[in-house]
Amino acid sequence: MTLRLAPAGLLAATLSLAACADLDPTTQRTMTGAAGGAAGGALIGAMAGNAGLGAAIGAAAGGTGGFVWDRHVQSRDRAFEQGVAAGRASPPR
Template sequence: MKALLALSICILMLAGCENLTPTQNRLLGGTAAGATGGAILGAVAGNAGLGTLIGAGVGLAGGAIYNHVKNSEQQSYQEGYTAGHSGAPPAQ
């Protein structure tokens, strides 16, 4: 019974992530990965709660940096595509 309840909760949580924007998805993924890693390291060090909190913050920052890189990459691609399509050289 407990396993069925846990499975149901996991399915409902994942279903809520269906309509996330790429930015939200990257930030959520970074936060979740950081919290997981922080919880593991915190448990080894003796304070899983503090490790989770610190890991979530670091993961959120990492997700924000990754999102910035991906957005810049997409913007550069679009500028190059537009310039190539119009025959004009890309903006400097």
């Protein structure tokens, strides 16, 4: 029985990753955070007695964390680009 489920699980994982190929970075980081949070929350919730509630809370926290991380990365990239532009605009020494 498990030998039949392994290819199906592998196919489902491959298709779900392929579906994320054309998403913008913000959506990718938010969804990655939500998925990781849901997995961690489900594990903690299973130990506490309610895996579904743990997964929901973990997904919300992980999605928020992924979104905040994306804003940080965008801010860092903007600062870098501003520095490059300022360096190009300054006269040579």
